[in-house]
Amino acid sequence: MMPKVKIATDWLAGCAGCHMSLLDMDERIVGLLESVDFTSSPVTDLKHPPDEGVTVGILEGAISNTHNIEVAKKMREKCQILVAVGDCATFGGIVAMRNLVGTDQALERAYLETESVCGGLIPDSDELVKPLPMVTGVDKIVKVDLFVPGCPPRADAFFYALTELLAGRTPVILPPELFTYD
Amino acid sequence: MAARKITIEPVTRIEGHGRVTIHLNDDGEVEQTYFHVDEFRGLEKFTEGRPYHEMTQITQRICGICPVSHHLASAKACDGIARVEPPRPAKLLRELMHMGQMVQSHGMHFFYLAGPDLILGFDADPAERNVFGIIKADPELALKAVNLRRYGQQIIERLGGKRIHPNFTVPGGVNAPLEQKDHDAIAAELPAMVAIAKKAVEIGKGWLEANKDLAEHFASFPSNYMGLVDEEGGMQLYDGEIRVKDDQGRMIAQFKGENYLSHVAEHVEAWSFLKYPYYRKLGWPQGTYRVGPLGRMNVIDKIGTPLADREFQQFRQINGGRPVEGSLFYHYARLIELVYALERIEQLLADKDIMSRDIRNSPREVKLPGQGVGVIEAPRGTLFHDYSTDANGQLTRVNLIVATGNNNWAMHTAAGQVAKAFVKGTRIEEGMLNRVEAAIRCYDPCLSCATHALGRMPLEVTLVAADGRILDRISR
Numbered sequence: 001m002m003p004k005v006k007i008a009t010d011w012l013a014g015c016a017g018c019h020m021s022l023l024d025m026d027e028r029i030v031g032l033l034e035s036v037d038f039t040s041s042p043v044t045d046l047k048h049p050p051d052e053g054v055t056v057g058i059l060e061g062a063i064s065n066t067h068n069i070e071v072a073k074k075m076r077e078k079c080q081i082l083v084a085v086g087d088c089a090t091f092g093g094i095v096a097m098r099n100l101v102g103t104d105q106a107l108e109r110a111y112l113e114t115e116s117v118c119g120g121l122i123p124d125s126d127e128l129v130k131p132l133p134m135v136t137g138v139d140k141i142v143k144v145d146l147f148v149p150g151c152p153p154r155a156d157a158f159f160y161a162l163t164e165l166l167a168g169r170t171p172v173i174l175p176p177e178l179f180t181y182d
Numbered sequence: 183m184a185a186r187k188i189t190i191e192p193v194t195r196i197e198g199h200g201r202v203t204i205h206l207n208d209d210g211e212v213e214q215t216y217f218h219v220d221e222f223r224g225l226e227k228f229t230e231g232r233p234y235h236e237m238t239q240i241t242q243r244i245c246g247i248c249p250v251s252h253h254l255a256s257a258k259a260c261d262g263i264a265r266v267e268p269p270r271p272a273k274l275l276r277e278l279m280h281m282g283q284m285v286q287s288h289g290m291h292f293f294y295l296a297g298p299d300l301i302l303g304f305d306a307d308p309a310e311r312n313v314f315g316i317i318k319a320d321p322e323l324a325l326k327a328v329n330l331r332r333y334g335q336q337i338i339e340r341l342g343g344k345r346i347h348p349n350f351t352v353p354g355g356v357n358a359p360l361e362q363k364d365h366d367a368i369a370a371e372l373p374a375m376v377a378i379a380k381k382a383v384e385i386g387k388g389w390l391e392a393n394k395d396l397a398e399h400f401a402s403f404p405s406n407y408m409g410l411v412d413e414e415g416g417m418q419l420y421d422g423e424i425r426v427k428d429d430q431g432r433m434i435a436q437f438k439g440e441n442y443l444s445h446v447a448e449h450v451e452a453w454s455f456l457k458y459p460y461y462r463k464l465g466w467p468q469g470t471y472r473v474g475p476l477g478r479m480n481v482i483d484k485i486g487t488p489l490a491d492r493e494f495q496q497f498r499q500i501n502g503g504r505p506v507e508g509s510l511f512y513h514y515a516r517l518i519e520l521v522y523a524l525e526r527i528e529q530l531l532a533d534k535d536i537m538s539r540d541i542r543n544s545p546r547e548v549k550l551p552g553q554g555v556g557v558i559e560a561p562r563g564t565l566f567h568d569y570s571t572d573a574n575g576q577l578t579r580v581n582l583i584v585a586t587g588n589n590n591w592a593m594h595t596a597a598g599q600v601a602k603a604f605v606k607g608t609r610i611e612e613g614m615l616n617r618v619e620a621a622i623r624c625y626d627p628c629l630s631c632a633t634h635a636l637g638r639m640p641l642e643v644t645l646v647a648a649d650g651r652i653l654d655r656i657s658r
């Protein structure tokens with residue numbers, strides 16, 4: 001039997017929608033499990049990619065805080081092929097709308113000014129990671145091998161991209177009907 | 183021996199990034215536990231100046247698990263701004279989409295996220311303790327779970343064109359009627375889905391009975407509760423008044439969504455980007471409350487569909503008619519709602535108005551500036567969207583209070599209690615920490631939502647000394 005291809009996934013500043021769309025492959029997932037092994041991911045209990053690394057690393061979400069940078073770099077180190085999924089990971093998506101107003105202004109509105117807040121303060125404990133002044137796509141931080149755009153990409157796009165990668169075909173060229181920004 | 187801090191990072195099998203830090207004293211006993219949320223988005227600010235009707239699309243990007251909640255709460259706020267009441271068929275169709283989401287979200291939480299702890303065990307091998315482990319251990323059950331989720335997702339897709347981030351609501355209604363073939367397809371699979379839901383109830387209830395002692399004490403504490411109700415005090419997930427009850431089950435208040443600011447306030451702590459809502463008149467922290475399946479079960483008088491009502495009667499007996507306090511009962515409450523959502527789909531499909539083409543009301547004249555508040559019961563609890571616009575319909579002010587945010591204090595308290603009960607001494611065992619995570623998983627937190635405004639959280643446990651030194655950190 002061929003050894004299974006190891007996959008790790010993680011999310012940065014995203015909405016989980018891309019991971020949900022991956023699950024939207026429905027029963028095709030069960031078949032996929034015959035040839036792939038999901039290691040660390042937000043829906044499993046392994047918290048970090050295995051030391052020996054994985055073949056495919058999948059990242060959802062934009063780079064929006066210092067922790068996102070760490071996670072993206074670690075994933076890049078541990079995987080051979082890095083796939084950025086969704087509009088957020090590709091170019092910042094909805095999350096990058098924050099760049100239009102600036103992080104400080106956004107923090108002030110959320111924690112000091114909203115009508116429901118009583119005696120607000122801007123969370124700044126050393127325990128917390130720091131929001132970045134600019135939100136970006138993943139490729140501004142690490143090299144990305146494949147982009148799968150869409151908000152989220154359709155389950156068919158995930159299935160197509162994974163099947164191509166499993167067959168050893170890189171680069172992966174998404175057919176036009178799966179190459180969407182929405 | 184020096185005091186220390188344990189970090190669990192990230193908390194897995196929840197939506198978004200959360201982190202827990204547990205602080206121990208010199209004797210290795212838990213002193214303080216924190217539930218941190220690390221991410222910040224800034225939606226309330228960066229949407230200022232946008233046309234208000236874009237919000238149904240922008241806000242659902244807060245969360246890919248329950249985008250429909252934001253899509254609908256936003257639509258209701260937009261109805262308010264446009265001053266148009268949707269026609270009855272549009273409300274039914276919105277509710278139908280909402281029930282599709284309830285089915286997929288609750289079904290997924292039970293089988294994919296929290297279920298592995300119950301079905302495979304808290305101490306099962308972390309490499310297998312997940313949905314893929316369930317697929318291996320019980321492929322037949324796993325396939326049922328996959329199908330249930332697909333069914334819910336397809337209802338959303340049939341109405342809104344996409345499973346995630348659909349395009350369906352417009353101010354004053356929805357943009358497409360229900361087609362006969364979709365009606366029939368949804369109806370045809372319903373009995374099979376009800377059977378799966380019953381099976382899930384059986385598993386969940388069986389587990390709680392077999393672990394009675396644990397269920398009674400695990401993260402069990404008094405609180406206030408909040409949820410929407412209809413005119414008769416029955417369960418309402420799409421529309422209704424907000425009811426708040428105290429820890430004895432006494433009524434504190436019942437009010438309309440648009441008046442939420444007189445009743446709900448938010449507290450901020452420096453160590454989390456997630457705010458802490460509370461009942462304003464009781465103050466912080468006495469006014470903190472719980473929402474979501476357990477919160478709803480503790481405020482309603484009845485459900486309104488036969489199978490779910492039968493379960494509800496049993497649920498009520500758990501604490502002799504008083505509010506049920508144990509966090510693990512969230513699972514049971516969630517499964518009762520899963521049954522309700524399916525039964526409600528049946529009622530909606532049978533409604534004479536469901537196929538109507540009268541699906542949108544347009545305003546006679548547009549009167550701006552406008553203001554609108556939309557409140558809905560998301561799978562995880564009460565969700566508030568509140569917008570104001572200027573005379574051009576551009577947003578001037580946006581405030582969001584999200585379901586998971588409402589449970590922030592409860593998750594913090596639950597994690598703290600479980601850490602005190604299970605984490606001891608200098609050696610951290612994975613199973614101990616998984617129990618702390620399991621306490622948080624009861625609430626099915628959606629941390630992207632929680633931090634909309636705010637962001638996502640990796641859940642992490644660190645063991646820190648009293649002097650602040652990090653002594654141990656567990657990662658799997």
Ligand code: SF4
Pocket residue numbers: 013014015016017018060061085086087088089093094150151152153243246
């Ligand atoms: S691309 Fe869309 S679906 Fe994916 S994380 Fe971003 S907002 Fe969510």
